[in-house]
Amino acid sequence: MFGGGKKVVGLDVGSSSVKAVEVRRTGTKLELVRFGIADVYPGGDRSAAGNADIYQLKTAAIRRALQSGKITAKHSVSAVSGESIIVRYIQLPNMPEADLKNALRWEAEEYIPFSIDEVNLDSVVLGNSTVEGKVDVLLVSARKDLVAEHVQLVRSAELTPIVVDVEGFAFLNCFEVNYQPARQDCICLVNMGADVTNINIYVGNTSRFSRDISVAGNQVTQSIMQKCGVPWMEAERLKRTVGLAPPEREEDTEAGENELISTIRGTVQRITGSDLGDDSPESTASKAIQNVINQLVSEVRRSIQFFEGQSGGTTVQRVVIGGGSSSLKNIAPFLGGELDISCELFDPLRSISVSRDVDSALIDAHRAQLGASIGLALRKVLD
Numbered sequence: 001m002f003g004g005g006k007k008v009v010g011l012d013v014g015s016s017s018v019k020a021v022e023v024r025r026t027g028t029k030l031e032l033v034r035f036g037i038a039d040v041y042p043g044g045d046r047s048a049a050g051n052a053d054i055y056q057l058k059t060a061a062i063r064r065a066l067q068s069g070k071i072t073a074k075h076s077v078s079a080v081s082g083e084s085i086i087v088r089y090i091q092l093p094n095m096p097e098a099d100l101k102n103a104l105r106w107e108a109e110e111y112i113p114f115s116i117d118e119v120n121l122d123s124v125v126l127g128n129s130t131v132e133g134k135v136d137v138l139l140v141s142a143r144k145d146l147v148a149e150h151v152q153l154v155r156s157a158e159l160t161p162i163v164v165d166v167e168g169f170a171f172l173n174c175f176e177v178n179y180q181p182a183r184q185d186c187i188c189l190v191n192m193g194a195d196v197t198n199i200n201i202y203v204g205n206t207s208r209f210s211r212d213i214s215v216a217g218n219q220v221t222q223s224i225m226q227k228c229g230v231p232w233m234e235a236e237r238l239k240r241t242v243g244l245a246p247p248e249r250e251e252d253t254e255a256g257e258n259e260l261i262s263t264i265r266g267t268v269q270r271i272t273g274s275d276l277g278d279d280s281p282e283s284t285a286s287k288a289i290q291n292v293i294n295q296l297v298s299e300v301r302r303s304i305q306f307f308e309g310q311s312g313g314t315t316v317q318r319v320v321i322g323g324g325s326s327s328l329k330n331i332a333p334f335l336g337g338e339l340d341i342s343c344e345l346f347d348p349l350r351s352i353s354v355s356r357d358v359d360s361a362l363i364d365a366h367r368a369q370l371g372a373s374i375g376l377a378l379r380k381v382l383d
């Protein structure tokens with residue numbers, strides 16, 4: 001419990017903000033007892049950072065997050081993320097775990113696009129495979145330089161990292177603890193942050209597909225900047241106020257001629273991204289948002305199709321979306337409609353209470369962003 005009595009901070013060093021949380025367990029009850037958050041870029045303005053060193057900005061943000069959350073833990077569980085984290089699900093002959101790890105050192109290069117000397121490798125046996133005499137193995141590889149830089153970053157904020165995880169798996173851990181899905185549930189988890197979106201497919205109480213993509217909130221902001229010709233902060237404001245259009249309801253499409261015209265108009269807008277003449281910043285921003293979110297939809301769809309193509313008949317039943325960018329207006333119904341799978345917003349505090357000592361307004365403002373940090377904190381609390 002608590003990593004041998006040590007207090008541990010779940011530290012999510014995101015590309016836009018650092019989230020730091022402490023979770024306490026009393027019996028079976030979980031309680032969030034500390035929370036701090038700090039922007040990586042002063043005032044959240046990515047363009048104002050100029051030539052500032054990102055490493056220094058992140059170190060300073062970790063310190064501010066710890067300070068603002070009055071976090072006293074000296075040990076951290078944190079995570080890396082991004083497209084260079086490669087997760088593969090492979091089948092190997094059944095053998096003792098030690099032999100398996102050895103075998104993987106020789107075979108891993110077949111599965112990952114990096115030289116074995118460049119990466120840290122980890123593997124977990126998931127269970128017996130559908131193929132006789134084989135086991136399913138989860139293989140994770142992260143570039144050594146990425147992990148080393150991350151560890152250095154955490155140390156430079158005077159913390160001792162005891163675990164370095166993968167952000168998507170931390171998010172999944174938070175989901176599992178909060179939602180306690182049944183064995184047969186098959187759920188696609190989407191953690192949409194600023195630089196990275198983690199996609200995970202969870203079934204049989206484990207991850208069966210995991211991938212990080214670079215379509216996330218910053219890409220939306222950048223697209224608005226470009227299309228509207230506005231600075232970063234204005235693009236962020238437009239993103240948050242405009243969001244996605246609510247999907248059309250069935251009854252809207254069954255009415256008279258006027259409604260029919262507006263339906264056609266809506267359909268044209270959806271297909272072409274064109275709104276037949278309105279060139280206000282809001283309308284331009286709306287198209288920019290929709291274009292980027294359409295890319296996200298195709299990536300999620302491709303992931304689901306890939307998984308289902310290999311799953312022997314298991315299909316994804318629902319999509320759960322979290323991360324800061326899940327606050328984009330109407331994203332859940334939009335994704336649900338496009339994928340034709342029910343989609344809901346993730347609540348990282350569904351089964352976790354919040355201590356009275358924690359600022360509840362701050363939690364409410366950042367709730368969507370807390371999945372990974374809480375999942376990280378839970379790693380040691382539940383050990």
Ligand SMILES: Nc1ncnc2c1ncn2[C@@H]1O[C@H](COP(=O)(O)OP(=O)(O)OP(=O)(O)O)[C@@H](O)[C@H]1O
Pocket residue numbers: 012013014015016017018081192193194195196197216217218236239240323324325326327328329368369
């Ligand atoms: N109301 C909102 N509408 C749309 N986007 C929002 C809203 N609130 C926050 N965001 C977006 O959420 C993103 C930040 O989310 P999050 O904190 O999960 O990312 P991060 O952990 O810093 O980044 P990453 O994990 O990708 O490195 C930003 O892109 C921000 O613009």
Ligand SMILES: [Mg+2]
Pocket residue numbers: 012013014015167193194372
């Ligand atoms: Mg994040």
